[in-house]
Amino acid sequence: MNYQETTNWMFNQLPMYQLLGASAYKEDLTNIKLLAAHLDNPQNQLKCIHVAGTNGKGSTSHMLASVLQEAGYKVGLYTSPHLKDFRERIKINGNDISEDFVIEFVAKHKDFFEANDMSFFEMSVGLAFDYFAAEKTDIAIIEVGLGGRLDATNIITPLVSVITNIDLDHMQFLGNTTTAIAGEKAGIIKPNVPVVIGEYTEETEAVFLAKAKENDAPIYFAADLISGVFPSDLLGDYQFHNKKTVQQVVVVLNSQTDFKVSIDNLKSGLLNTIKNTGLQGRWQQLGENPKIICDTAHNKHGLAVVMNQIQKETFKNLHIVLGVVNDKDLDSILPLFPQKAQYYFCRPNSSRGLSTEILQDAAKKYNLFGEKYESVELAFAEAKKNASQNDFIYVGGSTFVVAELPLN
Numbered sequence: 001m002n003y004q005e006t007t008n009w010m011f012n013q014l015p016m017y018q019l020l021g022a023s024a025y026k027e028d029l030t031n032i033k034l035l036a037a038h039l040d041n042p043q044n045q046l047k048c049i050h051v052a053g054t055n056g057k058g059s060t061s062h063m064l065a066s067v068l069q070e071a072g073y074k075v076g077l078y079t080s081p082h083l084k085d086f087r088e089r090i091k092i093n094g095n096d097i098s099e100d101f102v103i104e105f106v107a108k109h110k111d112f113f114e115a116n117d118m119s120f121f122e123m124s125v126g127l128a129f130d131y132f133a134a135e136k137t138d139i140a141i142i143e144v145g146l147g148g149r150l151d152a153t154n155i156i157t158p159l160v161s162v163i164t165n166i167d168l169d170h171m172q173f174l175g176n177t178t179t180a181i182a183g184e185k186a187g188i189i190k191p192n193v194p195v196v197i198g199e200y201t202e203e204t205e206a207v208f209l210a211k212a213k214e215n216d217a218p219i220y221f222a223a224d225l226i227s228g229v230f231p232s233d234l235l236g237d238y239q240f241h242n243k244k245t246v247q248q249v250v251v252v253l254n255s256q257t258d259f260k261v262s263i264d265n266l267k268s269g270l271l272n273t274i275k276n277t278g279l280q281g282r283w284q285q286l287g288e289n290p291k292i293i294c295d296t297a298h299n300k301h302g303l304a305v306v307m308n309q310i311q312k313e314t315f316k317n318l319h320i321v322l323g324v325v326n327d328k329d330l331d332s333i334l335p336l337f338p339q340k341a342q343y344y345f346c347r348p349n350s351s352r353g354l355s356t357e358i359l360q361d362a363a364k365k366y367n368l369f370g371e372k373y374e375s376v377e378l379a380f381a382e383a384k385k386n387a388s389q390n391d392f393i394y395v396g397g398s399t400f401v402v403a404e405l406p407l408n
Helices: 003-013 017-024 030-038 057-070 099-115 120-134 178-188 202-214 239-256 263-271 273-277 300-311 330-336 356-364 376-386 399-403
Strands: 048-052 075-078 090-092 139-143 160-163 195-197 219-221 284-287 291-295 318-322 342-346 370-373 392-396
Touching (some): 003 099, 003 120, 030 099, 030 120, 048 057, 048 178, 057 139, 057 160, 057 239, 057 263, 057 273, 075 120, 090 120, 099 120, 160 239, 178 202, 195 239, 219 239, 239 263, 263 273, 291 399, 300 330, 300 392, 318 376, 342 356, 342 376, 370 376, 376 392, 392 399
Parallel strands (some): 048 160, 075 139, 195 219, 291 392, 318 342, 318 392, 342 370
Antiparallel strands (some): 075 090
16 A cells, blocks of 8 residues: 555544544553554653643643754654644654655554554554654653543653643543543553643642652642743744643753753744644634634633634734534533624534534524535635735634645
């Protein structure tokens, strides 16, 4: 198989949360442990930082990777989901894994994958660990896919564990309270491994403190310990807490590991995250006059910050291109959107995309009005056609919506 055929096989033949949702979620780590053993446990050769959280784990992972690259290290970065190409998930020093490595890995292990019913995510994690071990990375930043305790990435013993924040998302898997979700995310806390917490509440703080105590894991609350933050090329307001988290991780690395990161490395890494890692879709500007911003925020916690940031902008009219997936709690997110805006409802090109009729009808209950469009492309084109130079266009609601935009 060529690269396209290989990735199509991965996407189509085996469960993939990005496409299927709930049916792709595995309830234990048996499969990934089986795969790791088959691959000679490449994760045991890696020095890692493990990053979990409801929101911000992708941005935090990319910023950490950028900072460590600036410090001169060979840095692996595993994140999900991807926007345009599967290879975005697995990078070393900002360069995507090669098509050839992906092709060869799948061809070599395809019989094993099929015989043992490996999920898309398990294969991807195995591929990342195998690649980073083969390429002898100095350190790898590993982002949790979903939750923590039962996530396929949770077979590593990292140098530092990171939990960015907790909010209600993916409740069908992780529980319907922040306490329950915090318990799942805290499942990445390992014995004697320091853990850095980004944002917390009274309820989640108690969960983290108990889990850290149980594991004799030193715990650091970045929100309390870091007073000021350095600027970054990631311009979303929500990056404030992510930057605090990154800065606290650097403090822990410098004091408790052999890795050394200077203040200059830290500043430069934060300022050059996009250049160093290729991160896209975080308060990303696609045009000016009218100003066009896209963002992958897709739950209450993330969208609240983004909607607040839009209100700080200066514009004549606001145009919002909006699409979501079908497991989204519309009654939690739609009240966050401004009523004084023209909406362009669309369905992302995914089997999980929510129909425009349902979205448009639900939005009406919150006095959000607009037309519906068959695709993101058509909705975006209409918004650009209608907007004057002094207007503002926002595109979002789902990672899938942003993925269909011309980002470069």
